[in-house]
Amino acid sequence: MATAASANLIAELDDAVTGGSPERRVQILRQVTDLFLSDARRLDEAQTSVFDEIFVRLIERLEVRTLARLSVILSETDTAPRQAIRLLAFHADASVAAPVLTKSDHLSEKDLIKIANTRGPQHLLAIAVRNTLNEALTDVLIRRGNADVSNALALNGVACFSECGYATLVGRAERDESLTEKLGLRLDIPGNLLRELLARATDAVRARFLTAPRPVMRNKTQAPIEVVSTDPPSLIDYTQAQNEMVALNRAGKLNDSTVNRFAVRREYTNVVAALAFKSDVNIETIHPLINSDRLYGLIVACKAARLNWSTTTMIIRNRPACPPATEQELEQGLEVFQALSLSVAQWTIRFGADRIAAKANERSGAAVAGLA
Numbered sequence: 001m002a003t004a005a006s007a008n009l010i011a012e013l014d015d016a017v018t019g020g021s022p023e024r025r026v027q028i029l030r031q032v033t034d035l036f037l038s039d040a041r042r043l044d045e046a047q048t049s050v051f052d053e054i055f056v057r058l059i060e061r062l063e064v065r066t067l068a069r070l071s072v073i074l075s076e077t078d079t080a081p082r083q084a085i086r087l088l089a090f091h092a093d094a095s096v097a098a099p100v101l102t103k104s105d106h107l108s109e110k111d112l113i114k115i116a117n118t119r120g121p122q123h124l125l126a127i128a129v130r131n132t133l134n135e136a137l138t139d140v141l142i143r144r145g146n147a148d149v150s151n152a153l154a155l156n157g158v159a160c161f162s163e164c165g166y167a168t169l170v171g172r173a174e175r176d177e178s179l180t181e182k183l184g185l186r187l188d189i190p191g192n193l194l195r196e197l198l199a200r201a202t203d204a205v206r207a208r209f210l211t212a213p214r215p216v217m218r219n220k221t222q223a224p225i226e227v228v229s230t231d232p233p234s235l236i237d238y239t240q241a242q243n244e245m246v247a248l249n250r251a252g253k254l255n256d257s258t259v260n261r262f263a264v265r266r267e268y269t270n271v272v273a274a275l276a277f278k279s280d281v282n283i284e285t286i287h288p289l290i291n292s293d294r295l296y297g298l299i300v301a302c303k304a305a306r307l308n309w310s311t312t313t314m315i316i317r318n319r320p321a322c323p324p325a326t327e328q329e330l331e332q333g334l335e336v337f338q339a340l341s342l343s344v345a346q347w348t349i350r351f352g353a354d355r356i357a358a359k360a361n362e363r364s365g366a367a368v369a370g371l372a
Contacts, residue, residue, distance in 0.1 A: 052081030094122030278305035
């Protein structure tokens with residue numbers, strides 16, 4: 001039984017801590033850890049407290065390398081002793097603190113804020129990738145963190161930011177292209193700050209926005225609007241649609257009204273062909289933007305094609321095999337649409353075409369390699 005065995009270990013603990021060798025302390029730690037893990041889910045609060053006391057007394061006398069290994073083990077244990085976790089989290093050596101700071105759910109917000117206010121960049125970086133981060137904590141991390149911490153926060157899809165925190169990150173992004181790209185891909189960035197961010201972004205960053213995945217993903221368990229082919233464009237025959245666009249253009253009818261009607265009818269072969277024709281790029285550039293999990297590339301294509309926001313909204317709302325866009329996404333989309341000049345949109349979609357083609361070639365190469 002765990003309690004009986006732990007009583008013997010406690011009796012040995014005083015000798016090991018006060019007069020035993022480092023090797024003896026490590027041996028006791030190994031025994032305690034094995035015993036705890038074997039019964040962790042069956043222990044009541046009192047029994048867990050006994051183990052907590054043992055761990056705390058050992059942690060105070062063990063070397064960093066041993067504590068780092070213990071931190072990894074306890075960080076992945078749902079029922080880990082709370083005082084031991086707290087002692088590891090406050091440790092001055094980041095190799096000891098980082099595992100529990102990153103993964104453990106047994107640290108209070110107050111403790112995390114205190115650590116963020118008093119420890120160094122590696123401690124802050126470990127906190128920045130946690131799976132829950134509220135505004136009070138991210139405010140501290142942004143205020144005290146370096147560029148690595150800012151980028152980790154921007155990439156963390158579950159991190160919540162205050163308006164001041166977001167504004168600070170956008171200000172730093174002016175000197176950091178990597179941060180610009182990460183912030184621009186978030187679903188929760190306020191529209192006015194997204195517009196400011198895009199206004200400062202370089203052509204290369206805007207082009208990367210066309211194909212970069214979001215760090216914040218929407219729930220895609222909803223039923224799709226329409227089941228259509230997600231095959232690469234090379235497997236879809238766009239010939240008829242392209243010929244129709246040429247004819248409509250010659251007749252002066254390839255306009256917002258016509259493209260809007262294509263979207264309402266969910267004739268997305270025609271939508272893709274129309275966007276490609278009007279923005280003067282190939283089908284391969286537009287095709288992946290329709291089913292993308294983010295709207296930026298599609299909005300750029302619509303702007304480059306000289307469509308208005310009403311038509312762009314209709315294309316977004318009726319995309320095949322995609323969940324409905326949220327109101328926040330549409331608000332952000334309008335900010336992007338208004339921030340983009342026609343020339344910038346056209347340059348971005350044409351510059352990004354090379355990136356899209358390169359990604360397609362990478363996938364084809366990987367597929368061929370897999371068959372070899």
